[in-house]
Amino acid sequence: EVQLVESGGGLVQPGGSLRLSCAVSGFTFSRNWMSWVRQAPGKGLEWVANIKQDGGETYYVDSVKGRFTISRDNAKNSLFLQMYSLRAEDTAVYYCATLAARQTYDYWGQGTLVTVSS
Amino acid sequence: QSVLTQPPSVSAAPGQKVTISCSGSSSNIGKNYVSWYQQFPGTAPKLLIYDNVKRPSGIPDRFSASKSGTSATLGITGLQTGDEADYYCGTWDSSLSAGVFGGGTKLTVL
Numbered sequence: 450e451v452q453l454v455e456s457g458g459g460l461v462q463p464g465g466s467l468r469l470s471c472a473v474s475g476f477t478f479s480r481n482w483m484s485w486v487r488q489a490p491g492k493g494l495e496w497v498a499n500i501k502q503d504g505g506e507t508y509y510v511d512s513v514k515g516r517f518t519i520s521r522d523n524a525k526n527s528l529f530l531q532m533y534s535l536r537a538e539d540t541a542v543y544y545c546a547t548l549a550a551r552q553t554y555d556y557w558g559q560g561t562l563v564t565v566s567s
Numbered sequence: 568q569s570v571l572t573q574p575p576s577v578s579a580a581p582g583q584k585v586t587i588s589c590s591g592s593s594s595n596i597g598k599n600y601v602s603w604y605q606q607f608p609g610t611a612p613k614l615l616i617y618d619n620v621k622r623p624s625g626i627p628d629r630f631s632a633s634k635s636g637t638s639a640t641l642g643i644t645g646l647q648t649g650d651e652a653d654y655y656c657g658t659w660d661s662s663l664s665a666g667v668f669g670g671g672t673k674l675t676v677l
């Protein structure tokens with residue numbers, strides 16, 4: 450069974466930083482592109498970032514470029530999102546997801562809530 | 568403002584059929600495959616349709632989808648109260664080099 454479990458969310462002040470983790474099991478992690486997708490309270494889905502199997506290729510939504518870094522540790526079956534210079538508008542539930550061909554998010558974690566507030 | 572445009576809400580009676588549209592442009596839907604997701608309140612999204620028209624195993628054939636030009640459509644037949652959820656379309660935008668979603672459509676089964 451495919452499982453993705455996010456952690457690391459919480460309350461952080463504006464300008465602060467946070468590191469999200471996603472532990473995966475039930476599939477060969479190193480063979481999959483991975484993504485982070487977020488959802489602000491009461492709002493729709495927003496793609497955040499993609500990372501290739503070997504970590505050698507990454508893509509980001511414009512609003513987080515230069516502030517967020519997606520990375521992975523294939524030996525530990527883990528995906529990460531390092532977030533710096535957090536803003537109120539980054540408040541959201543952050544989901545990690547497996548990325549199949551043609552930008553299909555086929556498996557999702559349960560999400561972790563990040564709240565940016567003073 | 569989402570790159571892909573969906574109606575905010577649709578509704579229909581149990582047993583009826585409903586369609587949800589997703590409008591984009593030549594750089595996203597016009598050039599790439601579309602997927603659809605179902606999300607119940609407080610839960611993670613779930614893949615419903617991929618590669619424009621394909622259903623993952625376990626998704627009933629009451630759910631179908633199509634794509635034409637720069638638009639895509641999700642159809643649900645034999646509506647059940649358990650289908651009440653938010654539905655999102657998604658794809659890749661080749662000009663933005665970014666994943667994009669529609670704003671979501673809330674389905675109400677009256």
